[in-house]
Amino acid sequence: MNAANNCGVNLGEMTVIGSGIVGLASALNLQRAGFKVSLLDKEGIAAGASQGNAGHFATEQVFPLANPSLLHQLPWMLIDPLGPFRIRPKYFYRAFPWFMRFLLNMLPERRAQNSLAIKALNEHSIKEMKDLLAFCGCKELLHLNGSLLVFEGNSIKEVEREWRMYSNAGVDVELLTGQQVRELEPSLSEHISHGLFFTQVGHTPDPYQMCVAIADKFKALGGEFKVAKVDAIIEESQRVTILIDGEQKISTTKLLLTAGAWSKPLAKQLGHNVPLEAERGYHLMMPQDAKLSRPVASYNRKFIITPMAKGTRLAGTVEFGGLDAPMSPARADCFLPHAKALLPTVFTNANANDGTRWMGFRPSLPDSLPVIGKTKLNNIYVSFGHQHLGLTWSAISAKLVTETILEKETTLNMLPYSIDRFS
Template sequence: MDSGNSSVDDLGEMTVIGAGIVGLASALYLQRAGFKVSLFDKEAIAAGASQGNAGHFATEQVFPLANPSLLHQLPWMLIDPLGPFRIRPRYFYRALPWFMRFLFNMLPERRTHNSLAIKALNEQSIHEMKEILAFCDSEELLHLNGSLLVFEGNSLEEVEREWRMYQEAGVNVELLTGKQVRELEPSLSDKITHSLFFTQVGHTPDPYQICVAIADKFKALGGIFKVAQVDTIIAEGECVSVLIDGDMKVSSNKLLLTAGAWSKPLAKQLGHHVPLEAERGYHLMMPQKAKLSRPVASYNRKLIITPMAKGTRLAGTVEFGGLDAPMSPGRADCLLPHAKALLPNVFEHANVEDGTRWMGFRPSLPDSLPVIGKTMVDNIYVSFGHQHLGLTWSAISAKLITETILNEKTTLDMAPYSIGRFS
C-alpha cells in the first residue's frame, strides 16, 4: 500500500457502501491513496459476517465449492436440518437458478479456471493483510501458526489422496500421524489418526478487532463513517449520487459497492444481474479456552475450531435460506458435540447455554469468485461476493480495486473477477 504524497482530497470524493472487512480495507486504501472517502453502512462497523467468521486466513482453500462430490448429497441437504450443508426446503426453488450455475461450474474446465483464480488471490492475501495491519499498528492480530485438517479413522489411502490433491495444487502441506498431531496440539483427542498440516496459513484471535483497527486508522486519516441505509444509486454524468435513509442525497466523484450479501439489488440498479446468494453461516462462541495454538478443522465433522482471545469459536455449517428467515439455533448448537469429541478435556462439561449463538450472511457466487472491478457505469466500481474468504481476501481486494480505480497496472489479471462475466 503506497503511502502517497497527495493531500487527502487531491483525487476527489469517494463513496463506499458497506462497512464489512472488504469495505473497510478498501476505504482505508482509497483514503490513503488520496480520495476523500465517505463510508456508509446500514448498521455498525463489521456488524455482519466480518465479526462472526471463523478468523481463519484460509489460503489452503484453493478448490471451488462447486464440487461434483456434492451431487449425491443433494437429497440430504433438503432432509437433514442439522447437516453441514443445507438448503431450506421452502427456499429451494428461489435458489434453483443459482444452483444451476453452480452445477455448470462443476465442469472440469470451469473448476480449473476458478481454482487458478482463487489461488491467485490466496497467494497475495496474507502478505497484504500483514501490510495493512502493520500500517494500523495491529500486527498482533495476525498469527501465522498454520492450521490442521484432522481425520478420525479414515484409511491411509483416503488421507494420502487428500494430501496429494493439495500438494498438486501447490499448497504447502505436511502429512502427520495422530501422534505427531498431538505433539503439536496435546489437547486433541486420541481418536484422531492423521492430519494435514497447512504450514502457510494464519488466523486471528479476534476478527472484529481487525475491523476496528482498520476503521480507526481510516477515520484518523480523515475518512468519514456514517450509519445510513443506501437505497438508490444515481449516475449523473461525472457525478455519482446515493439516496440514504429514503430521501437524503449524497454526491461524490466515484462510488464503490462493497455491501456483501446485500449488494445484489444495488448492482441491479447499475444494469448488472449478479447471481449472488447469501450463505447463512453459524457459529457457537464458547468461553472455554481450547488450548490450541492454531485452527483445527475436521474432515469428518465439517467444522472448524479456532482459538480466540475471548474463548473458542466453533463454526462451519452452511445454510441456504435467504436474508429474511430467522436463525435456526440448532445449527449452532450441533457444533458443540463435535467439539467435545475433538477436545474432550476442554469441553467435557460444557453446555450450549454457556456460549453465544450467531448467524451471518456470506455473499456467494456460483463460481466461488468475487466480483472486483469496474461496472458498466462510469465511476462506479464493485468488490463483493467473497463467499467464505472475505477475511482472507479483504486486503488484496482493497489493493486491486484501488489500483483499478487509479487506472494503474493491477497486481493480478482482473478478468476472472469481472462483474461482466455474468452478462
C-alpha cells in the same frame, strides 16, 4: 498494502458502501491513495459476517465450492436440518437458478479455471494483510501458526489422497500421524488418526477487533463514517448521487459497492444482474480456552475450531435460506458435541447455553470468485461476493480495486473477477 500515502494529494470524493472487512480495507487503501473517503453502512462497523467468521485466513482453500462430489450428497442435504450443507425447503425454488449455475461450474475446465483465480488471490492475501495491519499498528491480530485438518479413523489411502490433492495444487502441506498432530496440539483427542498441517495459513484471535482497528485508522486519517441505509444509486453526468434513508441525497465523485450479501439489488440498479446468494453461516462462541495455537478443522465433522482472545469459536455449515428467515439455534448448538469429541478435556462439562450463538451471511457467487473492478457506469466500482474467504481476500481485494480505480497496472489479471462475466 503498498498503496502510496499521498499526503496533500486530492483525487476527489470516494464513497464506499459497506463496512465489512472488504469495505474497510478498501476505504483505508483508497484514502491512502489520495481520495477523500466516506464510508456508509446500514448497521455499523463489521456488523455482519466480518465479526462472526471463523477468523481463518484460509489460503489452503484453493478449490471452488462447486465440487462434483456434492451431487450424491444433495438428497440428504435437503432433509437433514443439522447437516453441514442445507437448503431450507421453502427456499429451494428461489435458489434454483443459482444452483443451475453452480452445477455448470462443476465442469472440469471451468473448475480448473476458477481454481487458478482463487489461488492467485490466495497467494497475495496474507502479505497484503500483514502490510495493512502493520500500517494500522495492530500486527498482533494476525497469527501465522498454520492450521490443521484432522481425520478420525479414515484409511491412510483416503488421507493420502487428500494430501496429494492439496500438494498437487501447490499448497504447502505436511501429512502427519495422529501422534504428530497431538505433538502440535496436545489437547486434541486420541481418536485423531492423521492430520494435514497447512504451514502457510494464519488466523486472527479477534475478527471484530481487526475491523475496529482498520476503522479507527481510517477515521484518524480523516475518513468519515455514517450509519445509513442506501436505497438507490444514480449516475448523473460526472457525479454519482446516493439516496439514503428514503429521502437524503449524497453526491460523490466515485463510488465503490462493497455491501456483501446485500449488494445484489444495488448492483441491479447499475445494470448488472449478478447471481449472488447469501450463504447463512453459524458459530457458537464458547468461553472455554481450547488450548490450541491454530485453527483445527475436522474432515469428518465438517466444522472448524479457532482459538480466540475471549474463548473458542466453533464455526461452519452452509445454509441457503435467504436474508430474512430467522436463525436456527440448533445449527449453532450442533457444533458442541463435535467439539467435545475433538477436545474432550476442554468441553467435557460444557453447555451450549454457556456460549453465544450467531448467524451471518456469506455473499456467494456460483463460481466461488468475487466481483472486483469496474461496472457499466463511469466512476462506479464493485468488490463483493467473497463467499467464505472475505477475511482472507480483503486486503488483496482492496489493493486490486484501488489499482483499477487509479487506472494503474493491476497486480493480477482482473478478467476472472469481472462483473461482466455474468452478462
